[in-house]
Amino acid sequence: xxRVGLLSFFLVLAACTARDPRExxxxxxxxxxxxxxxLHQSAYRAQAFSLLDAQSREVLEARARxxxxxxxxxxxxxxxxxxxAAGFAFKPGRIRDEDVVIDGDRARVTLRGDDPGEVATLxxxxxxxxxxxxxxxxxxxxxxxxxxxxP
Numbered sequence: 001x002x003r004v005g006l007l008s009f010f011l012v013l014a015a016c017t018a019r020d021p022r023e024x025x026x027x028x029x030x031x032x033x034x035x036x037x038x039l040h041q042s043a044y045r046a047q048a049f050s051l052l053d054a055q056s057r058e059v060l061e062a063r064a065r066x067x068x069x070x071x072x073x074x075x076x077x078x079x080x081x082x083x084x085a086a087g088f089a090f091k092p093g094r095i096r097d098e099d100v101v102i103d104g105d106r107a108r109v110t111l112r113g114d115d116p117g118e119v120a121t122l123x124x125x126x127x128x129x130x131x132x133x134x135x136x137x138x139x140x141x142x143x144x145x146x147x148x149x150x151p
Contacts (some may be wrong), residue, residue: 021051024132025107026095029122032133033092033111039083049078053125056135092116107131 021031028051036050049057060077068075090113099110105126112119123134 020130022132023130025102025109025124026100028124028131028133029109029111030095032122033088036081037088039081042118045078045081045083047093048081049076051133053132053134054127056133056137059137089120090115092120113133 003065019027028042032048032051035044035051038044039048049060052060057077060080063080064075064077067073067080092111092113095109095111099107099112101115107126109122109124111122112121122135123132125134
């Protein structure tokens with residue numbers, strides 16, 4: 001009887017374990033949307049950051065280093081997500097099968113709102129640990145040294 005109880009416990013625990021959102025383009029896109037809706041909580045900024053592709057994370061880390069050097073306060077790449085009251089232009093609905101197009105290691109997920117004109121597309125790339133959203137940020141340029149004006 002004790003074995004049955006222990007086995008039941010582990011089955012319930014396994015069923016409750018959260019799935020990795022990077023296992024599919026759809027789940028990665030949905031997890032990013034949900035994280036961006038809750039940016040006021042630092043855990044969601046970190047989650048959104050982890051769902052980005054390597055190049056986007058590198059660019060945001062570089063921007064964080066720039067912000068840190070200018071402000072003398074610590075910043076991380078996740079801190080570059082700034083929560084705003086505006087949020088999304090529309091509330092994305094359920095992602096349908098036809099909204100996901102996979103071509104090898106690249107994918108495109110279309111987000112749709114209630115109105116026909118409410119459409120946004122996310123590009124994703126498959127990396128070693130799963131699917132990641134591509135922000136399309138350009139690499140950080142060198143920050144010019146502050147100019148000292150003389151009177």
